[in-house]
Amino acid sequence: MLIFAPILRIFTQNIFTAIGCSEYHAELAADVLLKSDLRGIDSHGVARLSGYVRLWDKGRINTKPNIQIIHETPTTATVDGDAGLGLVVAPLAMDMAIKKAAEYGSGWVSVRNSNHFGIAGYHALIAVKNHMIGFAMTNASPLVAPTFSNEPLLGTNPMCYAFPAGKYPPVVIDMATSAAANGKLEIAQRSGKQVPEGWIQDAQGQFTTDPHALKSGGSLLPLGSNRDHGSHKGFGLGATVDILSGVLSGANYGPWVPPFVSFLEPPANPPGLGLGHFVGAMRVDGFRPLEEFAADMDNWIERFKSATTVDPDQKVIIPGEPELEAETDRLINGIPLVDSVYNDLNELAARFGVANL
């Protein structure tokens, strides 16, 4: 099923409006989800819309949040998202970071009391549009076990670094800090396929290729998979995201980060509020004239793209390139929706009296 982006966008916006979002917030939240679908990251787009609605049903998302700065210096701030949609709170936090960067060279905002913010790349790319380097990360519900442990204590905690270039598109490194993103596991679960060794472990902490192991006490492995291959580094990166997003803001962290799925209750006695994000922006011309930087970025991209490869037909991929290709294609040809997502969305339509897709 292929749906054109403008149609899916208005549909998504209408659902957000129906659960109480202001027109501006609904537009923003829909834009974040659509960007994910356009960029080919189907797991984080409208496939999650009904999940956000279920969290709202449970009273865990506030669609009329009072988003406030609770602490600040000229270039740093902590924002309380008032249990709002991360899809709204995070772009507004990034706007604050950009404003600070425009005035002082850089701006950094840690966010507490928020919810899942979609793809990190969306937020970092707002900075890039302003000729800045963008940073965005978020913690998430625990699925990943630290090296040596069989207890899931960290989320897949994505981090994104985005850099403007000159004649080429921006370089966007947007990655989960686990060996494999949860979305890839879900695809394997649905198709009944095994996953490569090194993605997950079972409840006893042994490597397994069964994608369902997560549901019986298993956990995802940090980037690096095991100690010999650097999983302590993946753990360290996930910890960095957790500390900057959760501990620094006063959000929850580690095993206390509230789950995205509404059928799981948030952990008792949490040390903080909601989940946390961390976003930042630095003006390129705070370091170097923009044109000089852009010229060297183009040279960097050309050199890496022209690297010799093992398979001559498989060139080096510049981070962000496949997502932009998907975006270009899907803007023209429409966004493919699998049946389950399509039906899910039309159930929402029926419930809220919104026109069917």
Place this chain on the structure above:
Amino acid sequence: MLIFAPILRIFTQNIFTAIGCSEYHAELAADVLLKSDLRGIDSHGVARLSGYVRLWDKGRINTKPNIQIIHETPTTATVDGDAGLGLVVAPLAMDMAIKKAAEYGSGWVSVRNSNHFGIAGYHALIAVKNHMIGFAMTNASPLVAPTFSNEPLLGTNPMCYAFPAGKYPPVVIDMATSAAANGKLEIAQRSGKQVPEGWIQDAQGQFTTDPHALKSGGSLLPLGSNRDHGSHKGFGLGATVDILSGVLSGANYGPWVPPFVSFLEPPANPPGLGLGHFVGAMRVDGFRPLEEFAADMDNWIERFKSATTVDPDQKVIIPGEPELEAETDRLINGIPLVDSVYNDLNELAARFGVANL
């Protein structure tokens, strides 16, 4: 051979003075190397002293650099290291970042025209001493091939994030962005052992366990080892370090980063100057009162340390903990030097008329 730290420190300082460093610069450079040896990272400590001297012999290190800010905003700056020792340039750049952070909340300095800066953790920890979060990274001579490529285009490009805690020591994530650091490979080369599959590939881009493959056209693999296990993420992290350190500052980047070993000539027609670093500092109390942050950091550390583990005798390691244990031990018991390093240092002593170790 065990040498007490104060003795090794004065020795190292004397060598730096002998090649023309000011007393202050020699003290600083020696402190960086000693910190590495104390923290158990033998590959980056005094074992490299003769390497720095050989670079000075070739005129590639300027021991009387005029280190200058060439571009700045209130919270960002680019520093030209004037071909000085990275061991001197980087801590001074971090001091600038800290000064900016003290006034505006955060400070970020990109450095060009520098040389190897030792361990990233040294520089990030200067910020921690000032109740700030510290960031430090550097690019380095090309050894790591991007995903799909058999051409080494990136250094092991380390990144460090360091966080102060309360009653516990700081959390320090200091990691090469390759699957294995080059130092580990050197150990295997010396001992004639094979390395795990996933650390290196041969000239044709095939996995190999021969640690000597690097010397015959092979390359190190990015963290993640192969595409299935997320090597594109390791590549993305290495690229991030390269862009922030090299492209943003006007240093060299990618395959043009000059080699540390003096017998290899720097690449022809380099696009920039020397190699590059990127350091930064953010005031914790720019986000949250320090005591609140420290209390949550302690709680974070306690929760992760008490995670259940696969082997009850192998607890979860908090990043930075093993290095601090080494430091505590070696401050009391001395720093172990292997014979080759000991002899190397005494050759320097003879050459420069400095007292033997």
